Amino acid sequence: MTEVQSGEREERGGGGGERWPTVRGRHAAAARATSRDVARAAGVSQATVSLVMGEKWRGRVSERTAGAVRTAARELGYRPNLTARSLRLGRARTALLVVPALTNEFFARVYTGAARAAAEYDMGVVLYPSPEGTGPARDPFASARATLDGVIASSIAAEALTDLREGGLPLVMLDSEPGRTDAPATVNLDIADGMRQVTEHLLALGHRRFAHIAADIDSWTFRVRARALAEALRGTAGTVLRTEPAALDVASGRLAAARALTAPGGPDARPTALICDGDVLAAGACKAARRLGLRVPDDVSVTGFDDLPLASALEPELTTVRLPAEAVGEAGMRALVAVLDGGAPASAALPVELVPRASSGVAP
Amino acid sequence: MTEVQSGEREERGGGGGERWPTVRGRHAAAARATSRDVARAAGVSQATVSLVMGEKWRGRVSERTAGAVRTAARELGYRPNLTARSLRLGRARTALLVVPALTNEFFARVYTGAARAAAEYDMGVVLYPSPEGTGPARDPFASARATLDGVIASSIAAEALTDLREGGLPLVMLDSEPGRTDAPATVNLDIADGMRQVTEHLLALGHRRFAHIAADIDSWTFRVRARALAEALRGTAGTVLRTEPAALDVASGRLAAARALTAPGGPDARPTALICDGDVLAAGACKAARRLGLRVPDDVSVTGFDDLPLASALEPELTTVRLPAEAVGEAGMRALVAVLDGGAPASAALPVELVPRASSGVAP
DNA sequence: CTCTTCTAGTTATACGTAAAACCGGGATCG
DNA sequence: CGATCCCGGTTTTACGTATAACTAGAAGAG
Structure with a gap:
């Protein structure tokens, strides 16, 4: 592979040579039939071809003629030029x-x-x-x-x-x-609701000490998660929330989770649930837990977000939030x-x- | 979300109504400046604008005029219409x-x-x-x-x-x-080489009984893998290869690997290395091994293909083949x-x- | 029988751009 | 001094399509 440095391109275009590498000439493919070719073959005008192909020939073209046009179009392998159409229509x-x-x-x-x-x-x-x-x-x-x-x-x-x-x-x-x-x-x-569901799920399982392995990206979706998590915890007495920021990759997730799990205070202060801002972070969190000799979910629960294929490939399979991306x-x-x-x-x-x-x- | 059944669309376009849901009228955005507008503002002809914008004004346009055109273009927020350009150029x-x-x-x-x-x-x-x-x-x-x-x-x-x-x-x-x-x-x-590298890596580690968790897709890349694997083993005496087909998802990989690991013959006939056609399959294979009480890699080695992020998110991290997709x-x-x-x-x-x-x- | 309407088309035009062909005038050359 | 050549542009055309505007003939209305 040749490395290509695509640095600054001068705006003035001063020097010699072409501005871009050449892509010249038309290929054989350019010999496409146009609506005019079809018209000639069918013995009608170009406008008629356009009408027929555009399915707008309600009462404008006879069934006979339309048939002839379609036949000619098929034989010539006609495909309307979408560029021309776009130009004409302005859309x-x-x-x-x-x-x-x-x-x-x-x-x-x-x-x-x-x-x-x-x-x-x-x-x-x-x-x-x-x-x-x-x-x-x-x-x-x-x-x-x-x-x-x-x-x-x-x-x-x-x-x-x-x-x-x-x-x-x-x-x-x-x-x-x-x-x-x-x-x-x-x-x-409804990201907030997702985070709420996660939190309530964990609260119902008896968790009280949480760590939020939070994406360190300043975007709406992550701000909402932090806020929703805090709010969801507010309803239950005696909950503790600790936040550890992490970049959105496995390694960062592992480090953040390790920080959360080894915080001072000993096992009694250790979070029992790690709420991660993404499945990728959760994968890292699982690694961290296991490396500390903690079993998931027996010693610590881990949740993800996104429901990537990764979530069900991991072991144990991740509790997560499915986002309807499509x-x-x-x-x-x-x-x-x-x-x-x-x-x-x-x-x-x-x-x-x-x-x-x-x-x-x-x-x- | 409204579910939309997008079944067969009739080719004849017979019935009433529009063929497609309407997307009518131009939006405000359509009031874009054209090269003619720029020409008027700069007091030149449209052709001159085209020359200047196309950076083809070597000796054709004076520096002064070119500057005026560029200024006018900037002020009007002119952007060439790519559709028109495509139509004109035929490319x-x-x-x-x-x-x-x-x-x-x-x-x-x-x-x-x-x-x-x-x-x-x-x-x-x-x-x-x-x-x-x-x-x-x-x-x-x-x-x-x-x-x-x-x-x-x-x-x-x-x-x-x-x-x-x-x-x-x-x-x-x-x-x-x-x-x-x-x-x-x-x-x-060079898929064949990749598979060869995997095989030799495992042979060097002392493995002799292999199972190929093979994608059940009839495509070139997978045929090559099977062939390269078989050939690579041929050079070493006393090797055994078993092939288990699987669809390209975790669950199928798990089932295929389970079949391979529980084949008759007892632990002495059991493959010690599972060569998988993809990281996803390998994830399934790891699951199967663990479910059978086998440790990876102590009891059985598993290799993947593709080097997806998944590969390094799993535990243990997957030995795999990195494909330069970009x-x-x-x-x-x-x-x-x-x-x-x-x-x-x-x-x-x-x-x-x-x-x-x-x-x-x-x-x- | 004339006027309108309908049918089945055709002719003409516009979309925005690129570039070929043209052109007036000053400098250069023989 | 006339022919030639460049310079710095302009005029014109073409790309392929969609559609508005037109038209010739037939049919129907009054």
Whole structure:
């Protein structure tokens, strides 16, 4: 693999040579049949072909002619040029989905849901793996190689969205603080409820001393979790909550959990439940516990968040919160279409679900 | 969430109403400045704007005028309409990436790599989560909402590609049988070498009785693994290989491994190493071993494939084979660009790397 | 019989851009 | 001094489609 440094590209374009590596000439594929070719073959005008292909020929074209056009189209292997169509219509039927990182399965699933919903509206979704994806693509709108009708931004801080707003396109925010943005529509997960369910599940199992292995990312979803956890504990007397921040990977989770489990005060002060902000962190927490000679869940319960495949691959299987990622993408797409149709701004919050498994048990 | 059945859509479009839910009218955003607007503001012709913005004004436009154009463009917030540009140029600078499932992190990483490489060529990548993604999108070319310059297909059986070939576009195949297709270019992983490394690693640890927990998918990558494994064992006397097929999930891996570990012949005939076709299967295999009271790696070694984050989240951490997924996507994109530039068909095989970790140890 | 309406199309135009072809005038050259 | 060449632009055209505006003929209305 040749390493390619894609450093600063000069804006003035001064020097010699092409601005980009050449991708020249048309390939054989460019010999596609156009609507005019079909028209010629069918002995009609181009407009008629357009009418027939667009299924808009109610009373405008006879059944005979329409049949001839369709036959000709099929024989020539005609496919309408979507670029030309987009230009003509002024709409590309394409949405841009901005996600932090596609390798996070949550976002892959959001994409899947969005793409599925888009297909129902004969729309497409193009991805922009965003800000933190440090690739050379700087401009979301240019990275989409087509005109865009709208933008769906998932889990992006409202502040980081200024360049998206700049485009002036309809914007739907997913998984972001409701009300904080002036986006016409938002779709959120009821994260607070998820955290509440986790907490109550553990309280019901008799736990009183908790540690929150908290993602050290300053975003809405994690702030909500911390708040919901604190509130849920408030209802029960004699609870203790300790918070340990961690980056979102296994190793950090392990370190944070180790800190929580070895805090001064001895075994009697040790938390009996580790509430983690993600399954990945929970995996680390399990490691930490085992390394300290503690059994999960007998000595310490561990809970995750997200319900990744990882959660059921671990041993013991993780108690976690299932997030309807596809549904988020789907709802986001529908919301965008609603906005494009001139609908009123709307917000939705999707329910999440506690999945009790083997990593949580009665308090020791 | 409203459930939406997106069943068969009639091709004839007979009935009443619109074919698709409406997405009508232009949004406020459509009031974008065009090159003509910029021209007017700068007091030049549209052609001049095009020249300046295209960085092709070597000796054609004076520094003064170019400056005026750029100023006007900035003030009007001008962004060239990529759809129009694509139409004019006959190339969309867009490639279609066909993957089996984006939720498989391998493919998410392939996409990431392809997108990064694409950006270097000022190209874009649009996804088509393919055949098995049973969504309503049937037509890869229509699902991309733009004209395409080429197609990159990852891990798709050559037979399933007929409708991709039909488009007549340049095609690059990733991770597929070299020579089997007439694709102008292919990029493969040296899977055989990976399996060889695993086998030799285990042989060196003294293992002689193996079980191959094999993906029950009939694709090139898995056929190669089985063959390479068998060949690698051939060099050593007294080795035993048993094959257990499994679907690509944890539960199936567990069942297959359980079958392998409880086969008749008692502990002396039991395999001491489980070679799994994927980390997910390996996770299942570890579960099976532990459930049978066997310790990993003391009683039985387990190896995976892929080096997903899962591999290092498990306990013990998995010995596995790291696949340079981003590099595959990157090389695929570069190969496509080469083909578009009229280059000769080429094939590449990328090296893979054994990552020895805690799940493999000396034979008991 | 004339006027309207309907049918089944056609002609013409616009979307926004890139680039080929053109063009006026000053400098250069033989 | 006339022909040539560059410089710095402008005019024009084409990409492929969708659709508004038009039209020729037939049928029906009054």
